[in-house]
Amino acid sequence: MLEQFLKQIEFEPEKYFRQGPRVFVAGGQFGGEKAIFKTSVEEELALTNQKLKREAIFLENSGTLGKFAPKLFKYGQFKGRFWYLVEWVSPGGNQSLGEGDFLIKNTFFTQENLRWALAVLSALRDLSLDIPNVLETELASTFYDLRDYRGLLEPQGKKFFGSKELKQVKKFLDGAGTLYRIANKTTITHHELYGSQILSSGSSFKLTDWENIGWGHPLRDFTTLWIRAFEHPAWQKKFLEGFQRGLKMGREEFEVLFCVEKILQNFGNLALFSQTKLPEEHRKKEKAIAFFRRCILETLT
Numbered sequence: 001m002l003e004q005f006l007k008q009i010e011f012e013p014e015k016y017f018r019q020g021p022r023v024f025v026a027g028g029q030f031g032g033e034k035a036i037f038k039t040s041v042e043e044e045l046a047l048t049n050q051k052l053k054r055e056a057i058f059l060e061n062s063g064t065l066g067k068f069a070p071k072l073f074k075y076g077q078f079k080g081r082f083w084y085l086v087e088w089v090s091p092g093g094n095q096s097l098g099e100g101d102f103l104i105k106n107t108f109f110t111q112e113n114l115r116w117a118l119a120v121l122s123a124l125r126d127l128s129l130d131i132p133n134v135l136e137t138e139l140a141s142t143f144y145d146l147r148d149y150r151g152l153l154e155p156q157g158k159k160f161f162g163s164k165e166l167k168q169v170k171k172f173l174d175g176a177g178t179l180y181r182i183a184n185k186t187t188i189t190h191h192e193l194y195g196s197q198i199l200s201s202g203s204s205f206k207l208t209d210w211e212n213i214g215w216g217h218p219l220r221d222f223t224t225l226w227i228r229a230f231e232h233p234a235w236q237k238k239f240l241e242g243f244q245r246g247l248k249m250g251r252e253e254f255e256v257l258f259c260v261e262k263i264l265q266n267f268g269n270l271a272l273f274s275q276t277k278l279p280e281e282h283r284k285k286e287k288a289i290a291f292f293r294r295c296i297l298e299t300l301t
Contacts, residue, residue, distance in 0.1 A: 142214025189216030
């Protein structure tokens with residue numbers, strides 16, 4: 001049945017990447033261009049349909065951000081499943097070091113790629129200020145409030161810090177609540193700015209997998225990538241300086257939001273590296289954990 005449908009939409013599959021439990025993905029040709037076909041499968045059908053639809057509508061209405069994202073060809077419904085055809089980014093090698101989502105290849109951290117990352121974040125902010133109505137409707141309920149965010153990550157900190165530090169963390173996060181809530185609905189956010197989502201496209205890159213796109217604040221994606229540059233402090237420093245220059249935000253607000261992200265994201269990162277089985281992460285485990293802890297402790301001084 002699916003094969004007949006693929007013929008109907010004039011997609012010629014060449015390679016099947018993944019099937020289940022959540023999505024079916026195939027690569028092939030559409031109208032003479034390399035394309036990816038993606039649709040939901042039976043498990044978690046409603047949630048997956050919602051995410052795929054949101055991603056397709058974003059890609060269709062991404063404005064100037066479109067040059068940093070794959071091109072959308074076509075989308076629709078088939079037997080209750082949402083599907084889309086999107087550019088198969090070529091050559092497409094991702095920037096992850098190994099199999100995990102955390103580590104990024106050392107070769108990524110160049111001046112040229114620093115400009116690329118800053119341009120992506122700037123384009124996200126610009127789109128947030130002039131968002132098409134159809135996309136604004138689709139993103140209306142797509143944000144984590146601070147309570148949910150803390151509930152997800154704060155408990156993990158109990159494994160790595162004593163009661164004194166955890167009390168300080170709680171006090172800081174409690175105090176950041178009002179400012180965070182105001183900022184948290186201002187900026188369209190990728191939410192997974194990992195090396196595995198950054199695919200080579202000619203001499204530059206495209207950021208893929210926008211399924212989890214939603215509202216956030218401007219430092220969420222920035223901090224995710226900034227933390228992953230922990231082995232490249234000079235690049236990290238320039239990234240921070242360039243980002244601050246392009247952001248219209250008071251210093252106090254910036255510091256509060258940056259500290260919230262460093263605390264909560266690094267609670268999760270500590271848990272990840274303490275349990276990792278991946279050899280490439282295990283080799284960097286000691287250095288990474290020391291950086292995550294230092295980030296958190298510096299916010300409390």
